[in-house]
Amino acid sequence: xxxxxxxxxxxxxxxxxxxxxxxxxxxxxxxxxxxxxxxxxxxxxxxxxxxxxxxxxxxxxxxxxxxxxxxxxxxxxxxxxxxxxxxxxxxxxxxxxxxxxxxxxxxxxxxxxxxxxxxxxxxxxxxxxxxxx
Amino acid sequence: xxxxxxxxxxxxxxxxxxxxxxxxxxxxxxxxxxxxxxxxxxxxxxxxxxxxxxxxxxxxxxxxxxxxxxxxxxxxxxxxxxxxxxxxxxxxxxxxxxxxxxxxxxxxxxxxxxxxxxxxxxxxxxxxxxxxx
Amino acid sequence: xxxxxxxxxxxxxxxxxxxxxxxxxxxxxxxxxxxxxxxxxxxxxxxxxxxxxxxxxxxxxxxxxxxxxxxxxxxxxxxxxxxxxxxxxxxxxxxxxxxxxxxxxxxxxxxxxxxxxxxxxxxxxxxxxxxxx
Amino acid sequence: xxxxxxxxxxxxxxxxxxxxxxxxxxxxxxxxxxxxxxxxxxxxxxxxxxxxxxxxxxxxxxxxxxxxxxxxxxxxxxxxxxxxxxxxxxxxxxxxxxxxxxxxxxxxxxxxxxxxxxxxxxxxxxxxxxxxx
Numbered sequence: 377x378x379x380x381x382x383x384x385x386x387x388x389x390x391x392x393x394x395x396x397x398x399x400x401x402x403x404x405x406x407x408x409x410x411x412x413x414x415x416x417x418x419x420x421x422x423x424x425x426x427x428x429x430x431x432x433x434x435x436x437x438x439x440x441x442x443x444x445x446x447x448x449x450x451x452x453x454x455x456x457x458x459x460x461x462x463x464x465x466x467x468x469x470x471x472x473x474x475x476x477x478x479x480x481x482x483x484x485x486x487x488x489x490x491x492x493x494x495x496x497x498x499x500x501x502x503x504x505x506x507x508x509x
Numbered sequence: 510x511x512x513x514x515x516x517x518x519x520x521x522x523x524x525x526x527x528x529x530x531x532x533x534x535x536x537x538x539x540x541x542x543x544x545x546x547x548x549x550x551x552x553x554x555x556x557x558x559x560x561x562x563x564x565x566x567x568x569x570x571x572x573x574x575x576x577x578x579x580x581x582x583x584x585x586x587x588x589x590x591x592x593x594x595x596x597x598x599x600x601x602x603x604x605x606x607x608x609x610x611x612x613x614x615x616x617x618x619x620x621x622x623x624x625x626x627x628x629x630x631x632x633x634x635x636x637x638x639x640x641x642x
Numbered sequence: 643x644x645x646x647x648x649x650x651x652x653x654x655x656x657x658x659x660x661x662x663x664x665x666x667x668x669x670x671x672x673x674x675x676x677x678x679x680x681x682x683x684x685x686x687x688x689x690x691x692x693x694x695x696x697x698x699x700x701x702x703x704x705x706x707x708x709x710x711x712x713x714x715x716x717x718x719x720x721x722x723x724x725x726x727x728x729x730x731x732x733x734x735x736x737x738x739x740x741x742x743x744x745x746x747x748x749x750x751x752x753x754x755x756x757x758x759x760x761x762x763x764x765x766x767x768x769x770x771x772x773x774x775x
Numbered sequence: 776x777x778x779x780x781x782x783x784x785x786x787x788x789x790x791x792x793x794x795x796x797x798x799x800x801x802x803x804x805x806x807x808x809x810x811x812x813x814x815x816x817x818x819x820x821x822x823x824x825x826x827x828x829x830x831x832x833x834x835x836x837x838x839x840x841x842x843x844x845x846x847x848x849x850x851x852x853x854x855x856x857x858x859x860x861x862x863x864x865x866x867x868x869x870x871x872x873x874x875x876x877x878x879x880x881x882x883x884x885x886x887x888x889x890x891x892x893x894x895x896x897x898x899x900x901x902x903x904x905x906x907x908x
Binding site: 651652657685692693695696712715717 | 852
Binding site: 384385386387388389390391392393394414415416417418419420424425426427429430431432433434436437441446448449450451452453454455456459508 | 517518519520521522523524525526527547548549550551552553557558559560562563564565566567569570574579581582583584585586587588589592641
């Protein structure tokens with residue numbers, strides 16, 4: 377992958393705002409992680425569903441845009457298995473399941489620092505004709 | 510609804526962190542909104558999918574916990590129809606579709622300030638026996 | 643709508659195989675129903691999830707193809723609220739939520755003959771350039 | 776697994792009606808297949824989405840009920856990658872992703888006879904207290 381492309385994929389303002397760290401970027405694949413801070417909880421005291429989804433979405437966006445062709449998320453389905461708690465480090469892996477010229481499908485898994493499965497998600501992108509890099 | 514319950518529903522750290530404002534809370538229903546700031550964009554310059562989902566999730570959590578009985582999100586499916594842009598004010602309405610003693614189903618719609626449909630989502634909760642208020 | 647288009651939409655072999663009846667066809671909308679026969683049950687004795695989904699899918703396919711432009715289902719998410727039982731007549735309404743030149747989004751609701759909500763579903767299609775009629 | 780349990784899992788009327796064959800049953804796992812007959816097509820001439828979903832649902836039901844504890848499907852999300860055509864033999868594998876005392880999560884993959892990925896699906900069940908065998 378070209379450096380200019382990787383730089384672009386890493387320049388996500390919302391990911392930075394949440395302190396999401398990108399651990400790995402490959403064609404069709406990404407690994408990202410985040411620390412569950414007090415600011416990221418819900419009113420029950422667990423990691424907010426929006427935080428977990430945001431982590432998933434960052435991995436999904438990087439993996440699906442990793443060819444330099446603009447990919448826009450159109451559907452994501454997420455299942456929550458286990459709560460995240462303050463201090464957890466949550467890691468998401470996104471992997472390409474399938475793609476054709478117009479659509480791409482990705483599978484995301486979220487684990488905590490001791491390997492518990494926190495959530496699973498499936499995402500679909502619409503692939504535009506344009507290259508953004 | 511009791512004031513202590515409403516206070517609890519409004520005390521969501523992640524919602525506050527994102528500047529999400531709660532406009533309406535009723536049994537089985539909630540309306541919330543957020544301003545799309547520069548910090549909330551993705552690397553294509555549009556509102557991050559995680560931001561839109563987080564807005565949806567806040568409305569979903571309030572609506573599903575509005576009876577004082579602990580409801581935990583287990584599945585959410587989101588479809589993105591139109592991009593949000595910096596300066597947009599996005600509003601989500603969550604409404605109860607159905608519930609029984611164990612599960613509850615909610616429908617969320619996201620619109621921008623001129624009434625364009627930005628996203629739709631369906632969410633399911635598992636309803637625990639305990640009352641949190 | 644042209645008669646040749648309606649004839650095409652009604653000529654669905656699997657819908658016929660299941661005895662699914664089309665009650666209404668309009669642009670972006672369809673209503674279909676089916677009788678829950680003994681052959682359509684699961685091993686718990688309730689209406690099979692596949693039967694309910696098939697009913698949903700027939701309504702979805704008609705509504706999304708009702709412009710004569712080829713629409714191909716790419717994602718469907720279904721939530722089951724209540725079991726169907728032998729002898730039930732299940733009816734599904736599909737309505738267009740949104741569409742652009744490439745994607746279309748539809749919402750389906752399934753009720754039984756006494757108005758109980760049995761299931762809800764969201765479906766997305768990819769819209770090809772070709773017209774099939 | 777006890778024979779009486781396996782017999783029960785194989786006695787699905789709708790699966791029989793569609794000619795679905797069960798290839799493998801284990802705790803938390805199932806493999807099933809079906810021949811795409813002319814009766815199973817949609818009005819575009821491809822395998823009906825309802826047929827593919829029904830295959831997925833049979834595998835999901837067997838895998839999630841394989842402990843003898845009654846499991847009821849509450850949510851399924853399906854992504855269609857490639858069309859099935861008349862004469863295809865479609866095979867679905869269902870595998871358990873996670874379960875706790877109340878909920879179970881399953882992942883289904885559908886392939887044709889030459890190994891093309893036709894569809895992926897995620898399913899969630901609610902696990903009742905009762906044992907059906």
